[in-house]
Amino acid sequence: MTVLTEQSEKTQCWFCGSENAAEAQFCEACGKLQPSAPLDYFQFFGLPRRLQLDRVALEKQFYRLSRKLHPDVYARASAQEQQWSLEKSSLLNDAWRTLRDPLARTEYVLELEDIRLEEQSRDATDAAAASGTAKEQIVPPDLLEEVFELNMQLEEMRMAHASGENDPELQGNLEAAKQNFNAQLIAAEQQLQALWSEWDEAADANNPAAKQTAQQKMVDLLNRRSYIRNLVRDVQEVLGS
């Protein structure tokens, strides 16, 4: 397996003493399973920390590793190796679920880069309470206004809808709202992909300032997206009822 990680620390194989990359799952020389090192999901897959990734290659690697790490393979091995196999199999599944999902992967990378969406919000609240000022909203005020307005309209439609009359105009408005939200959701996903390449390029160039700029844009976009996702969910609920 090709190891593309940026780390180059070495460890010795517990069995044959050969030198291996710290993130190696198996000894290059004797093939023995290596202890569970604290690896992030990218390192675990032997991938560089990048947002754009090859889904097919990731999937292949997942199936390859799940076979090789499976606890059944170690049924007759030492208790220590059985334990490692269990730990690694569980980590493998978490890593796979996170990396294959575009949003989960983005959030995970932001977390690895020490950005936590919820904590940002909490910190801003604490700062506001300490200084006695209104909290600086993480979401731009015009987006909040827009989301609030859309929610108001949606509620009006929902109430009219619930009161039973099958108003074709209302139905049309709902369909239009749904299309609008869906289009915004798709647009957000496209913007996210553009930000992935922006971030990856910054990471390739080892440019922390450019990485941070891209990260902040991703945070803003993910925040916006969670509002739109709720609107999509709500309008579908009204139309479906």
Next chain:
Amino acid sequence: MAYSEKVIEHYNNPRNVGQMDKSSTEVGTGLVGAPECGDVMRLQIKVNPLTRVIEDAKFKTFGCGSAIASSSLATEWVKGKTVDEALEIKNTDIVKELSLPPVKIHCSVLAEDAIRAAIGDWKKKNVVGGEQVSASAAVAAN
């Protein structure tokens, strides 16, 4: 996860739902959001310019039961308080009153943010040359 009885009570009978005239100088409006869950909350206060007492409060929240209950409770609590007293309300008080579980603490944070934002908006409207209009109005009234 089950909601506490108080949350359910506020959710079923939310207090002070509605809106007030945003453009009135006596009204402060706070619009805040919790991006993590996509909630959005608007809280408005109507302040007596002479006494600085919050005489009325309204809210409208799009979000989960805990967010609705937190804002409903916030409007109840700010009513009758002066703006300075209302600034003392902490999200932890709301958490305690509603027995919110850890995953819903951000709803109470949102309510605290909303109170602060509404008061901030009111203050902004009522400051002339760095001095509170209400203070000079109080002097004039004497």
